[in-house]
Amino acid sequence: MTGEPILTISGLNVDYGTGTSGVHALRDIDLTLHRGEVLGLAGESGSGKSTLAYAVTRLLSPPGVITGGDVRYHRPGAEPVDILSLTPDELRAFRWQELSIVFQGAMNSLNPVHTVHSQLTDVLRAHRPGMRKAERTARAEELLNLVGISADRLAAYPHQLSGGMRQRVMIAMALALEPEIVIMDEPTTALDVVMQRQILRKLVELRERLSFSVVFITHDISLLIEFSDRIAIMYGGRIVEQAGAAEIYADPRHPYSDGLLHSFPALHGPRRELTGIPGSPPHLSAMPAGCAFHPRCGKAFEPCSQRVPVLAAPDAGQGREVACWLHH
């Protein structure tokens, strides 16, 4: 299923603020997205999931700054592109064309004073200067049909659409230029469960048809188990475990992954007991020494509060990694 890498993130560090008041939001993130894969990114609020998405697309607004690392996009049959060193013009051309985003605020992602038509076509106008007006409209109609909205809604303003429709418009917009990568930042969080299902089913179907790669960010790990190929779990700005979806579900190695899995009812499969994770996520400015999770961890032992565990393969020969002293 997984092909060669399409997006590689290595040693990425992001701070909010600089100097003594700065906090580390992301630390030494290494992550690879493979062609055609759905990579799930899970974690509690404040674990750095969205910051990662914004950093990769260079959308971090001040005071967020990328302090180190490397993000490379691998164009099929061409030199890899170093996203962090693109000039503003190159960056504009890269955005949406190669990598698009569905943001978490379904309600606020559309400009209330422009029609759906204008917001679907302006991206075409910016990236396909040769396209004629009628062609752009035809493409916008096609895109709406793709997500199951009738073409006569093109003239509608965002406030005339339901939340689910707006989110589908955003998905249609993300696919407008047929990008290689789509980052979905909690695309269904604001929607009810029925609508979540519908949109996810649509996404699966569209991905099979258009074969783009997806980074799917959510705090709902049960959604990821079903929907993604691989899952990376984040805690306190670090990736603490990374493995195939089935492996994580069957055999979570990091105590935090285990806790997350027991915090949500699975949508399918046998019943399991819900336990939750005691305590609350640490604040970025007061990160515990050693493993950030150790104050909440039931299995913490002596090295956990001293040294930071690195992400490493627990058993040789497996494509999974975990950052926990239990597995070193």
Add this chain to the structure above:
Amino acid sequence: MKYVLQRLAFYAVTAWAAITINFLIPRLMPGDPVEALMSRYQGQLDTTAIASLKALFGLDENKSLWAQYTDYWAHLLDGDLGLSFTFFPTPVGEVISQALPWTLALVGITTLISFLLGTGIGVYSGWRRGSWLDGLLPVTTFISSVPYFWLGLIAIAVFAVKWPLFPFEGGYDNSLVPAFDWPFISSALYHGVLPGVTIVLSAVAGWILGMRNMMVTVSSEDYVMVAQAKGLSERRVMFAYAARNAVLPNISAFALSLGFIVSGTLLVEMVFNYPGIGFQLLQAVGAKDYPLMQGVFLIITLSVLAANLLADMAYALLDPRTRKEA
């Protein structure tokens, strides 16, 4: 369309109420214009003259208030606002129509300039926070906090008295006959520079501040981030996504400020002896010229209402959420 009709009906009722109040107020005040006129002529008017004057002002004592009211409306619909005392026997309509173009031109143009200038600066300084434009803000805010008459007097003292670059009073060179020819228009423009610049200076800070604040607020909206992620050009994001939404409160404020063009110029016209409607109102108040005051108030009321209507319409046009469909 239904929305427009609803608004029109609403404004028609408001206009009726305003005109009725305008009719009642002078009649509730002690004394009447004929007495004022009599004292002006130091009692040298005979009783028939007084009776005819009373009839002329619609103050016949044997007429009921209701009859006076219907007469008032009949005159109003004929465009007859009565006779001015100060310029007796010139009709009020004529006095106003002479003064109004001056005010409309001076304050209309300067209001437009300060709106466009202030909004433009606001867009840029709100979009690029921390640029040199931010240094402009305290300066303009300081100038706008200076009372207008003082700003005007300083401008006169510096640019008309110390260095006589500009005339210090009037709307045009008195040796010229008002006409649509170049000497007259250039003279009017020349006389308009000092009052115009001082108006812009004192008004522009409000527009800059309002626009900048809205730009800062709107810039952090999700849809602006989406527009950036879409790889649109910076101009498109700045104008079509940020400024387009941020300008809405400024547009309605602008439409409202159009209504105050007529009334808000009293100080300007006092300081510069400018032959506009505010100056006329000042004279009318000084001379207890009730018909003229009433006429000016009527014009002010109607222009504020018209501006409000314009603001409503502009908002409906620019913000689809305020439109009521079907």
